[in-house]
Amino acid sequence: MSTEETSRPETLADAAEELSDTVALDVVARFGFAVLAVVHILIGVVALQIAFGGTGQAEPTGALEQLATGIAGPWTMWAFAIGCAGLALWQFSESTLRARRLPVGKRLAKAISSGSLVVIYGSMALTMARFAIGNEPDSSEFTRDFTRSMMAHPLGISVVLVVGGTVLGIGCYFVVKGLRRSFRPELQHFENSRRGAVIDALGVVGHVAKGAALILVGLLFAVAALTNRPSQSTGLDGSLKALQDHPFGDAVLVAIAVGLICYGIFAVIRARFGRM
Structure with missing residues (x-):
């Protein structure tokens, strides 16, 4: 194989990376971070209401339902869908094009972390698009239906365990990222201030x-x-409400709610000043 043929894939990858490094994608991805901020803040507010005896759905669809009402609701949902889709595309480029020069270990870690976010942000974009066309989904109901349909098949329990393990792993990733302050390089603008x-x-x-x-x-x-009870899989809303059935559950719920609002505020700052 000639040197020219060998370097052609690298040249194509460089060209694709250059295309992904555009002002348009940068702006849309930043807007996507702002969308995440709004969703997390609303979920946190609803969770606080539940902790103090109120009602509501502490999940993305519950938050979006509040924004989808009114004359401008569909347009807002389309704008939010575009922002999340752009953020998913940016994360995809992060996990592939920009990560290809990293050492193998870091490249694999980046592929897993950013690749998982591609799925999450892409799913959110689809959910927002469904709200825009008036087909309002319910996250908890979807989660229960998905679990029930999977467990009706011979290998369904294994699939549900893999999904649960993946979500659990992403959760651990965020906890470790927070405790180790691994988010700092994303906001170098405010270092030492x-x-x-x-x-x-x-x-x-x-x-x-x-x-x-x-x-x-x-x-x-x-x-x-593990218990063969699909109804136990209730998504974010059900998991947060289930805390109230345990000692100090309300206190834990308040702590998580406040933390989600903090994450939303952080995402606003990330949208404006973060590294892209």
Whole structure:
């Protein structure tokens, strides 16, 4: 094989990376971070209401349902869908094109972390598009139906365990990222400043709370599979409400709710000043 043929894939990858490094994608991805901020803040507010005796759905679809109402609701949902799709595309380029020069170990870790976010943000974009066309989904109902349909097949329990393990792993990733402050390189603009200390605290609390919420969701998937009870898999809303059945559950729920709001505020700052 000639040198020219060998270098052709690398040349194509360089060209694709250059195409992905555009102002348009940068702007859309930043808007996607802002969308995430709004969703997390709304989920946190609903969770606080539930902790103090109120009602609501502490999950993405519950938050989006509040935004989808009104004349401008569909347009808002389309804009949010585009932002999340752009963020998913940016994460895809992060996990493939930009990661290809990293050492093998770091490349694999980046592929797993950013690849998981591609799926999450892509799913959110589809959910928002469904809201835009008036087909409002319910996250908890979808999770139960998915678990029930999977467990009706011979290998379904294994599939549900894999899904639960994946969600659990993503949750652990966020907790570790928060505790180790691995998010700092994303916001180099505020390093060694008083504002940086506040943003650091928001990042730690926010990432740990988001990770804890995902760990709860993953555990419910595992419980549903191991006990052969699909109804136990209730998504984020069900997992947070289930905390109230345990000692100090309300306090834990409040802590997670406040943490999700902190994550939302951090995501706003990330949208404006973060590295892209």
